[in-house]
Amino acid sequence: MRYRAAMTEILQHSVPYDVMVPLPLPGVRPLGDDPWILVDEAYGAQMQRRAALLAGSRDRVLYLEEGARAAAVELLHAVLDLLRSRFDAQFQVSAQEVVRPDGVRVPIDAGDPLHTLGQLVQEDFCILQKRGEEHVMTGAVLCFPAGWWLKDKAGRPLSGIHEPVASYDETMTRRVQRLFDGVQHGRGMWRFNALWYQDPELHQPELPPMAGRDVRGPETCDYLRSERQCILRLPVSDAVVFSIHSFVLKSPNRQG
Numbered sequence: 001m002r003y004r005a006a007m008t009e010i011l012q013h014s015v016p017y018d019v020m021v022p023l024p025l026p027g028v029r030p031l032g033d034d035p036w037i038l039v040d041e042a043y044g045a046q047m048q049r050r051a052a053l054l055a056g057s058r059d060r061v062l063y064l065e066e067g068a069r070a071a072a073v074e075l076l077h078a079v080l081d082l083l084r085s086r087f088d089a090q091f092q093v094s095a096q097e098v099v100r101p102d103g104v105r106v107p108i109d110a111g112d113p114l115h116t117l118g119q120l121v122q123e124d125f126c127i128l129q130k131r132g133e134e135h136v137m138t139g140a141v142l143c144f145p146a147g148w149w150l151k152d153k154a155g156r157p158l159s160g161i162h163e164p165v166a167s168y169d170e171t172m173t174r175r176v177q178r179l180f181d182g183v184q185h186g187r188g189m190w191r192f193n194a195l196w197y198q199d200p201e202l203h204q205p206e207l208p209p210m211a212g213r214d215v216r217g218p219e220t221c222d223y224l225r226s227e228r229q230c231i232l233r234l235p236v237s238d239a240v241v242f243s244i245h246s247f248v249l250k251s252p253n254r255q256g
Helices: 043-056 066-086 113-118 170-182
Strands: 062-064 097-099 105-107 124-131 134-141 189-192 195-197 223-233 240-250
Touching: 043 113, 062 066, 062 113, 066 113, 066 124, 066 134, 113 134, 124 170, 134 170
Parallel strands: none
Antiparallel strands: 062 134, 097 105, 124 134, 124 240, 189 223, 195 223, 223 240
């Protein structure tokens, strides 16, 4: 059965980078001192949407292999540490719970680390671990997919995850694998994309022909969707984390 997204409009006012300046693939740059988590004006509405998906569609938005559980717990604690150090004016973090900027209290459950993460921040997270020659997706909380099903990518290597992206040829496969091999703890990387949609719904694992992405761009589409994607390494498990912060704005030609 095909999934049909609801027309839920949750918008930001701006994106903190210039999406109209394309970069050569894979388009990564050093993260520097910038945090790999963002909190923006859509926080409350996005978190409500996440809560609905986690409650009603858990099997569609969460995946965790038992061998990745330690990495998921490590990621949870890394996010909690970042909230304490960089977002202490917005989040109240104790040993038992987190009080979010919107006042919602989230119990810290290390037994269900990705579900806890999905209730704390706007980012989606994918955990990738080296198996043989490639990194494999071994865990994820993915509430806001842009044109892909988690079940289709879970447990697959990087080369399989990016099928059937036309630009992801053998050369690009090697370049991205070298990137994942080389990323160091404390020296994260980031990139962005720009996608044009007719439907602003954040949870879009499929792209219906008349409601999804439109390759013609801003001239004919109502919404710009951009993902700020960060790549970082966890020091204990050595897993690589791929985080995704989703922005949806009115297309420049549709504002006003």
